[in-house]
Every structure is written in C-alpha cells, then in structure tokens.
Amino acid sequence: MKDMNILIVGVGGQGTLLASVILGKIALEEGYDVKLAEVHGMAQRGGSVVTHVRISENEVRSPLIEEGGADVILAFEELEAYRWIPYLKRDGVIFVNTQQIRPMPVILGTADYPEDVLGFLQENANKVTSLPALDIAAECGSAKAVNTVLLGAMAKELPFSKETWIRQIESTVKPKFIELNKQAFEKGYQA
Amino acid sequence: MEKKIMLGNEAFARGAFEAGVRVVSSYPGTPSTEITETAAGYEEMYVEWAPNEKVATEVAVGASIGGARALSCMKHVGLNVAADPFFTAAYTGVTGGLVLLVADDNGCHSSQNEQDSRYHGRGAGVPVLEPANAQECKDFMKFAYEMSEQYDTPVLIRSNTRVSHSRGIVTVEERQEHEVKPYKKNIPKYVAMPAMAKKLHIAQEKRLNQIQEDSKEYAINKMEINDKKIGIITSGICYQYVKEALPEASVLKMGIINPLPKALIEEFAAQVEEVYVIEEGNPFFEEQIRAMGLPAKGKDMFTIQGEYSANMIRKAFTGKEPEHAPAQEAAGRPPLMCAGCPHRGLFYILAKLKKTVLGDIGCYTLASLPPTSAMDACLCMGASITMAHGFEKARGKDAAKDTVAVLGDSTFFHSGITGLVNMKYNQSAGTVIILDNRITGMTGHQDNPSTGKNAKGEPAPAIDIAGIARACGVEHIVEVDPFDLPAVEKAVKEETAREELSVIITKRPCALIVKQPNIPHLVTDACKNCRKCMDIGCPAIEIAEGRPVIIAESCVGCGLCKDVCPFDAIKEEVK
Numbered sequence: 001m002k003d004m005n006i007l008i009v010g011v012g013g014q015g016t017l018l019a020s021v022i023l024g025k026i027a028l029e030e031g032y033d034v035k036l037a038e039v040h041g042m043a044q045r046g047g048s049v050v051t052h053v054r055i056s057e058n059e060v061r062s063p064l065i066e067e068g069g070a071d072v073i074l075a076f077e078e079l080e081a082y083r084w085i086p087y088l089k090r091d092g093v094i095f096v097n098t099q100q101i102r103p104m105p106v107i108l109g110t111a112d113y114p115e116d117v118l119g120f121l122q123e124n125a126n127k128v129t130s131l132p133a134l135d136i137a138a139e140c141g142s143a144k145a146v147n148t149v150l151l152g153a154m155a156k157e158l159p160f161s162k163e164t165w166i167r168q169i170e171s172t173v174k175p176k177f178i179e180l181n182k183q184a185f186e187k188g189y190q191a
Numbered sequence: 192m193e194k195k196i197m198l199g200n201e202a203f204a205r206g207a208f209e210a211g212v213r214v215v216s217s218y219p220g221t222p223s224t225e226i227t228e229t230a231a232g233y234e235e236m237y238v239e240w241a242p243n244e245k246v247a248t249e250v251a252v253g254a255s256i257g258g259a260r261a262l263s264c265m266k267h268v269g270l271n272v273a274a275d276p277f278f279t280a281a282y283t284g285v286t287g288g289l290v291l292l293v294a295d296d297n298g299c300h301s302s303q304n305e306q307d308s309r310y311h312g313r314g315a316g317v318p319v320l321e322p323a324n325a326q327e328c329k330d331f332m333k334f335a336y337e338m339s340e341q342y343d344t345p346v347l348i349r350s351n352t353r354v355s356h357s358r359g360i361v362t363v364e365e366r367q368e369h370e371v372k373p374y375k376k377n378i379p380k381y382v383a384m385p386a387m388a389k390k391l392h393i394a395q396e397k398r399l400n401q402i403q404e405d406s407k408e409y410a411i412n413k414m415e416i417n418d419k420k421i422g423i424i425t426s427g428i429c430y431q432y433v434k435e436a437l438p439e440a441s442v443l444k445m446g447i448i449n450p451l452p453k454a455l456i457e458e459f460a461a462q463v464e465e466v467y468v469i470e471e472g473n474p475f476f477e478e479q480i481r482a483m484g485l486p487a488k489g490k491d492m493f494t495i496q497g498e499y500s501a502n503m504i505r506k507a508f509t510g511k512e513p514e515h516a517p518a519q520e521a522a523g524r525p526p527l528m529c530a531g532c533p534h535r536g537l538f539y540i541l542a543k544l545k546k547t548v549l550g551d552i553g554c555y556t557l558a559s560l561p562p563t564s565a566m567d568a569c570l571c572m573g574a575s576i577t578m579a580h581g582f583e584k585a586r587g588k589d590a591a592k593d594t595v596a597v598l599g600d601s602t603f604f605h606s607g608i609t610g611l612v613n614m615k616y617n618q619s620a621g622t623v624i625i626l627d628n629r630i631t632g633m634t635g636h637q638d639n640p641s642t643g644k645n646a647k648g649e650p651a652p653a654i655d656i657a658g659i660a661r662a663c664g665v666e667h668i669v670e671v672d673p674f675d676l677p678a679v680e681k682a683v684k685e686e687t688a689r690e691e692l693s694v695i696i697t698k699r700p701c702a703l704i705v706k707q708p709n710i711p712h713l714v715t716d717a718c719k720n721c722r723k724c725m726d727i728g729c730p731a732i733e734i735a736e737g738r739p740v741i742i743a744e745s746c747v748g749c750g751l752c753k754d755v756c757p758f759d760a761i762k763e764e765v766k
C-alpha cells in the first residue's frame with residue numbers, strides 16, 4: 001500500500017471520531033505515517049461532520065483530503081454521502097449506512113432530502129457497499145455501536161489484518177463496551 | 192522514545208509539560224480548548240479555567256513574575272479580551288518563561304470572525320511562532336520557553352483550526368523540571384508607569400531587533416531549495432498545502448513569523464526566480480516582504496477569505512484540478528440545540544412573545560436559526576447585556592419592555608458582570624436572562640465558576656449567579672425552570688413590563704451532562720396536525736406523511752413537546 005485517504009462523514013453525535021482514532025492507531029502500529037483532521041465545536045451539535053484520515057508510506061503533508069482525493073468514503077448517513085461525493089476519487093469506493101437523518105431545513109420544508117441516494121452513489125463510485133448499520137448495532141445491543149459496525153464493513157476491504165483491527169478496538173473503547181464492539185465489528189465484517 | 196498519535200492541541204500541552212511549565216490558566220474557546228483540558232491531566236502542573244482570557248493571561252503573567260514557567264491558551268477573539276495585559280507584558284518581559292497560545296479559526300468553523308491574530312503579535316511587539324503539524328506543536332512550545340527566558344519576553348504561539356485539530360505522530364520525551372526562580376523585587380521592570388514604561392519600550396525594541404538578527408539561525412525555519420523557478424514563502428498549515436500541491440517548488444517555511452526572519456527571506460529570494468507568498472488571511476507577510484523591496488506575488492493570486500487547500504494552490508500554479516463528481520445541491524445541515532436542551536423552553540417563549548433578543552455566544556446562539564429565529568443580535572461574549580442597555584438608551588424605556596438580553600452562565604462570568612453593573616449604575620429598565628445550564632456547553636463542557644468543580648475535576652466553590660446579581664444592586668431576580676413554560680412566560684412578561692432592572696435565571700443542567708428520562712414520547716391519534724410542536728425546533732420531531740412524528744432514537748424524553756401541544760396528543764411511550 002502506498003497511500004490511503006479515507007473520508008469519514010456523518011452527523012454530529014454519531015461517533016465518527018472513534019473510527020478515525022482507531023484507524024490512526026492501526027496506521028501507527030503498521031509503521032505508516034498518518035494524519036487525521038477533525039471538526040470540534042459548533043458542528044458537533046447535530047451538524048454535518050467530517051473526519052479526514054490520511055495514511056502513507058511517505059510523509060503525509062496536508063491533514064486534509066480534498067475534492068477528488070478520497071480512496072474511500074465511510075458515510076454514516078445517506079445525505080452526508082451525497083454531500084461529500086465530490087471528494088471521492090473517480091475510482092474510489094463508498095461504504096454507506098442506509099440511515100437517513102433529516103436536517104432541520106428538510107423538516108421545516110425549506111429543502112428536500114435527495115431521492116435515491118444509493119442509485120446516485122452507484123453512478124459516481126467504483127463500488128458501493130450499503131448496510132443498515134443502525135439496525136445491526138441495535139441487534140448487538142446498542143445503537144451507539146454503529147461506528148464499529150461500519151468499521152467492520154470497511155475493514156474487509158483495507159489492507160490491515162482483522163486481528164490488528166480488533167486489538168485497536170480493544171485498546172480504544174471503554175472496557176465494559178469491548179465485547180459489544182467486537183461483536184458489532186464482526187457483524188459489519190460479515191455484512 | 193515513545194511515539195504517539197496526538198491532536199495538535201494535545202501536543203501543545205505535552206510541550207508545555209516537557210518544558211517544565213508549572214502554571215496554566217486559560218479560558219476555553221474552539222479551537223484551543225483541548226490544550227488546557229490535556230494539561231489538566233498532568234499532575235505536575237497547576238491548571239485552571241479562568242473566567243475570561245484577560246484574567247487567565249494576568250494569572251500567567253503573575254506566575255511568571257513569581258518565577259515559574261507559565262502558559263495561557265485562548266482562541267483568536269480571546270486574545271482581544273487579553274490584549275490589555277498582553278501589550279504591556281510585552282514591555283515588562285518575564286522572570287519565568289511566559290507563553291500565550293492563540294488559535295485562529297480560518298474558515299470560521301466555530302467562531303464569529305476570521306481574525307488574523309498575527310497582527311496582535313506584531314502590534315504588541317512580541318515574537319510569534321507558528322507550527323505546521325503536531326510534532327512541531329510540541330517542539331515549538333519548548334523552544335518558545337527557551338526564547339522567552341533568553342530574550343526576557345512573552346512569546347506568542349499562533350495555531351489555527353487545522354493545526355490544533357489535526358492528529359499526527361509525535362515523539363514524546365521526559366519532563367524537564369524548571370525550579371521556581373527566586374523572587375527579586377524589581378520595580379523598574381514590573382511597574383509599568385510612564386517614566387518606567389518609556390525605558391521598557393526601548394528595551395523591548397532592542398530585544399525584537401536582536402531576535403530578528405538571531406532568527407536566521409533558528410532551527411524552526413526551513414529553507415528547501417528545489418526547482419528555482421518558483422520560490423514560495425509560507426508558514427504553518429499553508430506549508431503543508433504547498434508541499435502537497437507543488438512538491439518540486441523551493442520553499443522557505445518560516446517558524447518565526449514576527450519579527451520576520453528578514454535575512455533568510457533575502458537569502459531565499461536571491462536564489463529563486465519568482466517569489467510567491469502563500470498565507471491564509473490578510474497579506475501580513477506579503478506587505479512586509481514587499482516593503483523590503485522584494486517583488487512578491489500573493490493576494491493578487493489568492494483570496495483573503497477562508498481556508499486554502501492543495502487543490503487551490505495546484506490550480507493557481509499549474510491549472511490542473513483532480514477529476515471528481517460535481518458537487519450536488521444538498522440540503523444544509525446546520526447545527527442545532529440538542530434534544531432535551533434546556534435552552535429550548537426559554538426561546539420558545541421569547542419567540543411566542545415576539546421579544547427583541549440581544550443575544551450572546553454559546554449553544555443558545557443557535558436559537559437565531561429557524562424555527563425559533565429568536566435572536567436579533569450576537570456580537571461577542573458579554574455583549575448581550577451591554578447592547579440591550581444601548582438599545583434602551585437609543586429607543587427609550589418602552590422599547591425596553593419588548594427587549595431582553597440573553598446570555599449563558601459561562602458568558603455571564605466571562606464578561607457579563609461589568610455590563611450588569613453598568614445597567615444598574617446607569618439606571619436601565621432592562622431585563623437580563625441568564626441561562627444557567629451548569630456548564631460551558633458550546634466548547635464541549637468545561638467547568639466554570641458556577642459549576643462547583645475546577646479544571647482538574649475537583650470540588651470547588653460554586654459562585655451563585657443570583658447572589659452576584661443582588662450584589663450588583665439588582666432588586667428583581669427570578670429563578671425559573673426553563674421547561675416550566677407557564678412560569679417562564681409569566682417571568683418574562685412581568686419582568687419586561689417592569690420599569691426597573693431585572694434578572695431572570697433559568698436553571699436546568701445541559702442535557703448532555705445529566706441523565707435524561709429517556710422515555711421516548713409519541714404523537715397519538717389525538718393529533719390535529721396543528722404543528723405547534725414543530726415550533727420548538729427539536730431535532731427529534733419531523734414530518735412524515737404529512738404529520739409530526741417523534742423519532743424514538745433521537746428523543747430523550749424531556750417532554751417539552753408534550754407541554755406545547757394544545758390537544759394533549761403527545762404521550763410517553765408505554766413499553
């Protein structure tokens with residue numbers, strides 16, 4: 001692997017940061033350079049959030065992935081996948097949680113939620129993997145595990161071993177949630 | 192030596208720790224907050240949240256006079272609040288090393304402006320350092336303390352959102368203790384009164400000249416001579432964008448950005464064919480470099496607005512852009528008050544009563560968005576009270592009956608108290624509403640003087656807001672639960688009608704810091720589709736198939752929607 005740019009997008013409060021922290025640790029463990037960029041503050045109150053993960057054999061310069069620069073988009077929500085698609089490389093892949101969270105302008109009727117987001121993604125990505133991560137997480141016992149379900153789905157396609165992922169999940173989440181998250185990861189992996 | 196992934200802000204804190212800093216006093220503000228939060232985790236350092244940045248900076252100055260290495264961190268606008276001590280500490284210099292850290296917010300991710308704090312450093316006449324990644328955050332912090340003590344000056348470190356909020360690999364080292372220096376009375380140095388200040392000013396000018404002279408040797412500057420056609424002078428995060436976009440170009444990366452390392456700039460310019468200055472914000476470098484007589488290009492190619500990117504720089508130089516899907520018209524997703532937020536009840540009533548709301552900065556600023564749209568102005572911290580006073584003096588006491596000032600607890604302690612004193616002293620008839628949610632919410636839940644805990648999470652005296660209002664001479668003080676809508680409505684009506692100063696304190700903790708009932712509510716068949724529940728702007732209520740529904744996963748069971756429903760159609764879900 002020369003380098004890998006992963007853009008993680010979602011809605012403030014969905015737990016997108018955990019995914020990037022785990023990816024960062026994996027990259028460090030495997031001897032790559034890595035930079036992560038995230039948004040704190042205002043946007044965390046239910047706004048659109050994005051985390052950039054850049055992993056490389058060489059020195060990573062900018063912490064940001066820009067338009068046309070992402071190898072992978074990991075989307076926690078459909079509208080956010082739709083919004084961030086210009087960031088995907090032409091041959092990039094998307095993992096998307098088939099959940100729709102309507103933003104206030106849609107709720108108030110001043111904007112529309114896009115129709116057939118999955119169809120649109122298909123047309124604009126090399127490969128789209130969609131999964132109902134929220135339902136899967138709920139089956140595992142907590143809606144909060146959406147992030148680990150999605151990580152599991154993505155892990156299958158990234159060049160790091162499953163053991164490495166699990167080890168870093170263990171080293172990152174609170175001890176009492178380890179079992180839940182391992183199960184969520186496994187379900188995502190199998191999905 | 193151990194390597195860790197660290198947030199830029201964590202690396203700043205680590206740098207302070209390793210540099211032997213003993214006293215840290217700060218006020219939170221995105222994107223600087225995590226520095227102080229991380230510092231609070233190191234036992235060896237005394238770390239506190241001060242009520243505002245002026246207080247924090249003065250505490251750090253005092254610690255420095257007292258012989259310890261000291262730090263104060265703030266966001267860009269915080270440096271305006273701290274400007275007074277900052278500009279004069281630049282004259283008096285230091286005993287223990289003194290560093291102020293300011294984090295700018297190019298792109299306005301979480302701020303009211305895109306202030307370029309480099310001008311403050313130049314205006315005050317202090318050296319300014321600017322790191323470009325997490326490792327440099329740590330290294331520059333340590334270098335700043337060496338500089339501060341060597342040249343007898345405070346040092347300003349300038350960060351921004353992308354440096355502070357990016358993670359990278361950092362090599363951590365041991366802490367080097369710096370004993371507290373013995374205290375020696377030194378009136379000419381530390382008493383800044385006219386006769387002494389004149390001499391201090393001369394000393395300050397001398398040391399800046401010395402720094403400028405020495406700066407060509409500083410290892411924090413990097414000259415990279417590659418292809419000589421394009422020579423780029425830059426600093427901080429822009430350096431990363433430049434390396435990404437133009438790996439072949441020659442680059443002068445300045446680690447010290449005030450005073451500019453002029454000798455290096457001349458040496459660099461002499462080696463390249465064309466000099467370009469790449470800096471976000473105003474032409475701070477460019478104007479100075481042009482004043483040196485060097486023909487440099489900069490803002491004729493690049494904007495003063497927002498953030499830069501590698502794509503933008505690549506396009507400007509090569510005309511090339513990566514291929515990608517076109518941007519879609521996508522519904523915006525503005526941030527919102529959370530489900531269960533205690534502020535919601537108050538703003539529902541203010542919107543209902545059509546009050547003019549002179550607002551302030553905090554989570555409650557979100558009330559200015561639809562559907563409540565219940566805020567008319569927001570300027571800077573503390574300005575709600577003072578603007579309401581000015582509004583009344585312009586429009587008379589009757590206008591005051593339709594007007595309220597609204598601010599949060601942390602904001603009240605930050606800079607609301609002096610405004611309240613002014614209102615009393617200058618006989619205002621206004622109404623001030625203080626939202627006491629027992630925390631500093633917007634910046635991610637820091638303790639403040641009202642919360643009963645300090646920055647290290649230990650118990651601390653809680654300062655009573657009503658007591659302060661009383662001490663300011665306010666005679667009408669009402670405390671209400673913002674979810675008791677009839678009580679809120681009554682209080683707002685009565686207190687605004689009164690031709691005397693009043694304070695209403697809404698008391699209910701932030702929904703994210705206390706356990707919520709978490710019994711989801713649902714809309715029953717009794718619903719007449721009047722949509723009153725939509726007026727509260729709760730993210731857990733949406734319209735599906737033409738009627739309001741409550742999203743069970745989002746609802747925390749606060750029950751506010753139940754209280755506004757005129758048909759009693761909203762009930763707790765029975766499991």
Ligand SMILES: Cc1ncc(C[n+]2csc(CCOP(=O)(O)OP(=O)(O)O)c2C)c(N)n1
Pocket residue numbers: 218219220221244266268269272552553554555572598599600601602603626628630631632633634
């Ligand atoms: C001078 C200055 N310092 C810091 C900030 C960052 N800031 C924005 S809102 C806020 C605190 C808000 O707390 P509070 O008033 O208690 O309201 P809450 O968010 O809890 O509703 C802070 C520190 C700022 N905008 N300006």
